[in-house]
Every structure is written in C-alpha cells, then in structure tokens.
Amino acid sequence: MAVILALEKLFDDVQARFAVETPALASASFFGWREPPRQGTPTSRIVWVPGDPRGALGAVGPARFPGGSAQRPRPLATLHELFYVEISGADATAPDNERAQYHATRLLFDAWLRAVYLAAYGTFAIVSAEWIGVADRAQRRYGAAIRVVGTIDAKVPDSALTAADAKLGAELDLAELSVTDHISIPRPP
Secondary structure (H helix, E strand, O other): OOOOOHHHHHHHHHHHHHHHHOHHHHHOEEEOOOOOOOOOOOOOEEEEEEOOOOOOOEEEEEOOOOOOOOOOOOEEEEEEEEEEEEEEEOOOOOOOOHHHHHHHHHHHHHHHHHHHHHHHOOOEEEEEEEEOOOOOOOOOOOOEEEEEEEEEEEEEEOOOOOOOOOOOOEEEEHHHHOOOOEEEEOOOO
C-alpha cells in the first residue's frame, strides 16, 4: 500500500481540480524545493514547497481523530505541516501596466485558494500571505508574485514503516560472469 502524505494529497487534489476547470494551471504547477527554470517571458505559475521559507517543518500536536482500524491505523499525533506556495501571475497584454499585473496575480491567487479550500476545508490554514519583490520598486517588473505560507493537518500514524529488508550479509553468484565459485559474505559480528 502506497503512503500518501497530506501535503502530497492536497497538491494532487488541487492539480486534479485545475486539470478539469483550468488545464493551463495544472501544467503550470510544480512541487518541490527546486523550481523548474523560467523560460522566456514570465507566465502564470504556482510552486509548492514543503516547509516554510526558513525550512521549518511545523508543529506536532495531539491526534485530531483518534481511533482507527487495520486499514487505517490510529494516529499518534497530528503534524501541522508547514508549506509555502509562490504564486506568480503575469498579463502579457500589458507588461508595463502594474494594475494589470496585480489583477492577473490576484485572480491566480483566488483560483488557487478556491481549489485548496474545496480540497481541504477544515484541515488547512493560511499562516501568512505577502507580495514578493515589492521592496525593490526601482526595478521594472513584468508580472507579480504572492507567497502564501500555510499548514495542512497531517496524521502521524501508529504503524511501522515498511521498507525493504536490510540484510547486513550478502551472497553473490558469479555464474553470470563465467566464474564457477559461489561466494558468501557473512554478516559482520
């Protein structure tokens, strides 16, 4: 059984909604610490990054919904996992018009917030939201950007992590290499 974490599920649910309602947004959304490079003129993009801009993971609190079953183990705790999203919008029809850039970015923010709200109502919160790059007004900008820091409630399940069996010893069969000896490497003491 594959483990889907709360932030991954939120991203996937928002992507699925964008794919149905606004396909261009689904292809302009990215997840991870290394954002794909921007090519040419700025376009609308949404980049999801785990943690907050300083790298904090979030706060651990009591289990939100205790109980459980064999298929859904009971939660030990709830991680109020931090994430941030950088929402960049641009209006290519009016690159010198700051109001048009603001308008395009706010509409993108509104679409993102609607999708998140519908996907995770009651399990997410916005910690902060700010315009990015407004401090350097001397530089002429095309487009605008908003950074939203949020949390998503993620359960920490009471189940062992299932991983591949880590054998400390190993066996090597060299028959494939035209060698007839069988080598056995014992486990270390």
